[in-house]
Amino acid sequence: MRPPVHGLDLDAETRCAHWRSPLDIIALKMRCCRTYYACRDCHDALADHRAALWPEAEWDEPAVLCGVCGKELSVREYLACESQCPLCRAYFNPGCHKHRHLYFAVEA
Numbered sequence: 001m002r003p004p005v006h007g008l009d010l011d012a013e014t015r016c017a018h019w020r021s022p023l024d025i026i027a028l029k030m031r032c033c034r035t036y037y038a039c040r041d042c043h044d045a046l047a048d049h050r051a052a053l054w055p056e057a058e059w060d061e062p063a064v065l066c067g068v069c070g071k072e073l074s075v076r077e078y079l080a081c082e083s084q085c086p087l088c089r090a091y092f093n094p095g096c097h098k099h100r101h102l103y104f105a106v107e108a
């Protein structure tokens with residue numbers, strides 16, 4: 001079953017008020033509350049606490065959701081997927097990789 005996603009102005013494929021291009025179809029689970037948000041800005045606007053990032057030791061946790069088919073990817077799978085869903089082959093915004101330090105504890 002597809003996990004619930006929170007966000008501002010959310011659409012059916014998890015676009016939000018901040019990220020609305022055709023490719024902006026992933027949602028991210030934050031480590032602090034293990035809840036999916038459309039993006040970090042949505043988390044920070046709606047959650048009542050500071051965001052926590054996923055440390056590398058926990059990168060096998062599912063933390064990225066494809067908004068098209070509902071597949072959950074682990075952090076490791078997401079970082080290796082080359083901006084394409086391994087299940088439905090939908091393309092993700094390659095620009096999201098530039099923001100991975102907002103979600104995962106990586107060298108920026």
Ligand SMILES: [Zn+2]
Pocket residue numbers: 030031032033034043047049050051052
């Ligand atoms: Zn949180």
Ligand SMILES: [Zn+2]
Pocket residue numbers: 007008016017018019038039040041042043
């Ligand atoms: Zn957002």
Ligand SMILES: [Zn+2]
Pocket residue numbers: 066067068069070071085086087088089090
């Ligand atoms: Zn998919």
